[in-house]
Amino acid sequence: MSAPILPLSLEDVTYAPRGAALLSGLTLRVEAGRRLIVMGANGAGKSLFLRLCHGLIDPSAGRRFWASGEPRPEAQAMVFQRPVLLRRSVAANLDYPLALRGLARAARREAVALTLDRFGLAAMADRPARLLSGGEQQRLALARAWAIRPQVLFLDEPTSALDPAATRIIEEMVARFSDEGITIVMTTHDLGQARRLGQDVAFLHRGRLIEHRPAADFFAGPETPEARAFLAGDLIW
Amino acid sequence: MDGPFATAFTLIASGDDALLQIIGLSLRVTLGAVAIACVIGLPLGAALALARFPGRGAMIVVSNALMGLPPVVAGLVVYLLLSRSGPLGPLALLFTPTAMIMAQTLLILPIVISLTRSVVEDLWAEYREQLLSLGAGRLRAVPTLLWDGRVSLLTGVLAGFGRASAEVGAVLIVGGNIAGHTRTMTTAITLETSRGNLGLAVALGIVLLTLTLTLNALAWGVGQWARGRLG
Amino acid sequence: MTHSCRVILTAASALGLLVALPAAARDFITVAVTTSTENSGLFGHILPIFEAETGIEVRVVVQGTGQALETGRRGDADVVFVHARAQEETFVAEGYGVERFDVMHNDFVIVGPGDDPARLREAPDAASAMAAIAAAGASFVSRGDDSGTHVAEKALWSAAGIEPAGEWYLSTGSGMGAMLNMAAQLPAYALTDRGSWLGFDNRGPLEIVHQGDPALFNPYGIILVNPKRHAHIKAEQGQAFIDWIISDAGQAAIAGFTIGGEQPFLPATRSE
Structure with a gap:
């Protein structure tokens, strides 16, 4: 494996296309070797956050930098909710x-x-x-991501369109990637999945990062009322 | 209409050399023009779909408008270029099959460019994020999109082929309808009509139509097969 | 990638093949001729004889007289073979052609519906026949394309003292065959030459309704395009063709061309 590209650091990053801030004031480090689960309600900015980390979109303000110093390292991959094959x-x-x-x-x-x-x-x-079937397509998408030997893999709701059996296969694969040392950054709205896979949790609310803690702590007792309401299943804004 | 059909059948059955030669030249000119138009038009159409530059809108409008270019005008432009008194006169290409290919290329190119642009634009909307994620920039995306859009692009190429194989105005002007040298199906039909040999003209028309039908059927079959195979 | 590369390479090589297929490197000349001669089938008869004798291929580009002379003027043909005496002489006088030679002649005929509503059959000469058409307001189809036939037609109108215009006068801007097809359909009167008429199959109700006036004489001339104007002109081979066609052999070949037993073109030497 080439020079380590992680950690990835965001410093006070804002993403505001045409003036409207969809993400704002994000400061966070993605550490090597961890499994980070990004959570939040629909529209909280989870997908945008992944795209920003992955380099598909650029910050309107603030800094995003990789440990290797490259603007967009090659050793990263992303699997979309609906991968384009x-x-x-x-x-x-x-x-x-x-x-x-x-x-x-x-x-x-x-x-x-x-x-x-x-x-x-x-x-x-x-x-x-x-x-291929939906499950096979997602498996191929994961394989395609793995083939380039990424150091970090971004997954955007990778199982939301799959049945439980296919979901379990994908989760097992993600766990094995992690065992191989690949850093995982993944969004999901499946709380069970977040509990099974998460080592760290980042909780987004209306484009802001309001909690970023080890998963065990987060699930044991969220600090913010928004996260508490989310875990309790309340609809929050 | 018994006459023309019988004549057409007799013509084909006889395997008449002159007829075979005319068919061969027609195919060579039309397919040559289609091939050149593709080599130029596919990348250009894709570039128009992906690139953003000043004048892009104007180029799109012009290429759309040129789809309606009258063949005679295309023929005249090439004629004036290739005439001995024109800028490319020293090449001695007027009244040759090459000149006919050039004129037809000019006719088909706008069709290939416009249809390619529209196909690639749609595909790019679907592929953009995934390709960027995999590490392909806009430039590198061009061949990818062309290849993945190959079934739809075939339709555009067929439209170009149809226009080229049917037209007579351009090839007549730059080819000169020289027997055994630049006489195609369409110019032969024109000539026989002007001789009042309407039966023979219609017979040639039937042969032309049969050829076009066969090629279109082949292309359609390939398209269906590919759709089934590639999803 | 590999796929698209391969496809592009294949396409490119196929392309090269298509475009570069060399035109047979035989000795050839390009001759611009009028529709009337080609439509009659004359060249199909005489060119094989010339080619067999000399090995020079003659590529015939068929155009109206005006366009054929323009083709020569631009240097796109080595020889022009047309029928509009005055224009041919201008062409030579302006230095575009070397010299004009008489090749052959035929005559113009006025064709029209067999029932002859304007009574052209009774007209004493061609000019009065034209006047009769105008007087009766009978439909007349004109080439309208500055061809030799059109030039001859205009000369007849002016001889008749008529400026043709009106509903009955249809200027079609088309070749001989297209014009005759129109005349047969309408039906209408039209001026054509005997060679085209004999070679034309789709006559419908049309018949020759007037012929024989010396004013309908239609001489064909052949001219080598001036190599001083256009250095690439194949003067030697072009002159060889001209020499042949006005020689006894060429004249005999023209005389030997018949359509349905009739001889559409009379060799020039016989008439002198």
């Missing part, structure tokens, strides 16, 4: 980001074979990715 075969989908990173053909073939094997996709290597 290319209209190609499963194997070609895995090959694509590797080709983008300039790997030689032989190295890519080897890496693709390894990934197919690791994720149980070898039997469907030549099938069109778009024709």
Whole structure:
């Protein structure tokens, strides 16, 4: 693995396209090797937060920097709620980001074979990715993210569209990624999932970070009334 | 209409050399123009979809408008360019198949550009975040989007093919309808009509239509197959 | 990526092949001719004879006389073969052509509906025949394209002292065949040459209703485009074609061309 890119630091970051602040005053460090769960009500800014960390959008104010000093390190990946799979075969989908990173053909073939094997996709290597089931598509998306050997993986509600069986498979994979040393930053509105996977919790409310603590502490006793209401299942604004 | 159909059938069945030559040239000119228009138009259309630069709007409007360019005008432009008294005169290309390919390329290019732009724009809306996340910038996204939009793009290419194979104005002016050299299906039809050989003209028309139908059926089949296979 | 690369490469090479397919590197000349000669089928008859004798391929570009002369003026043809004497002489006088040679002639004929509503069959000469059309207000279809036929038609109108205009006069701006197709459909009177008429199949009710006036004489001339104007002109081969067509062999070839037993073009040398 190349030079460590983590921790990722946000300092007083605001995201305000066309003047309206959707995220504001965010200050936080994403530490290497941890599993950070981002929580909050719909519209709290969880997805935007992930995109901002991942570099899909840039801060309107404040600083975002990686330990490696690069503006946007390559060793990071993101899995979307509805991943876009290319209209190609499963194997070609895995090959694509590797080709983008300039790997030689032989190295890519080897890496693709390894990934197919690791994720149980070898039997469907030549099938069109778009024709897989929802669970298989999400598995392929995870495999594609894993194939580039990321140091940090962002997951945006990766199981919200899946049935319980597929959800469990995805959760197991995330746990194994973590065991391999990959840092996880994941949004979810499934409290059970947050309890199962979270080591740290960041709680967003109306675009602001109002709690950032170890998961055990957060679930035992949230400090803010908003987080307490959220855990209690109240509708909050 | 018994006459023309019988004539058409006899023509094809006889495997007449002159006819085969005319069909071959028609295909060569039209497919050549389609191929060049694709090589230029696909990346250009994709660039128009992805890039933001001053004058982009004007370029889109112009390429949309040029889809309606009368073939005769395209022919005249190429004629004036290639004429011995024109800027490209020394190349001695007037009244050659190459000149015909150039004129038809000019006709098809706006169609390919406009349709590519619209297909790629839609696809980019769907792919943008994912491609950026995977590490592909806008430039690198161009071939990706073209490849993933290949089934839809085929429609645009077929529209271009249809326009080229049907038109007579441009190839007549720059090709000169020279027997055995620049005579295509459409210019031959024009000539036979002017000779009053309406039966033969219609027979040639039937041959042309059959060819176009076959190619379109093939392309449609490929499209359906790809849709089923690629999702 | 690899896919698109391969596709682009394949497309590019296919392209190169299509465009670069070399035109047969044979000796050839380009001759701009009028629709009337081509439509009759004359060249299909005489060119194989010339090509067999000399090995020079003749590429015939068919245009109206006005356009054919313009093609020569721009240097896009080596030889022009047309029928509008005055324009041909201007073409040579202005230095675009080397010299005009008589090749052959035929005659114009006035065709019209067989029942001949304007009674052209009774007209003593061509000018009065035209006057009769105008007087009867019978439909007349004109080429209207500055072709040799159109020029001859205008000469007839002015001989008749008529400025043709009105509902009955249809200037179509089209070639000989298209014009005859229109005349057959309307039906209407039209001026055409005997060669085109003999080669035209879709006559409908049309018949020749007036012919024989010396004013309807229609001479064809051939001119080498001046290599002093355009250095690329294949003067040697072009002159070879001209020499051949006015030679006994060429004249015999023209005389040997018949349509349905009739001879649409009379060699120039025979008439002199």
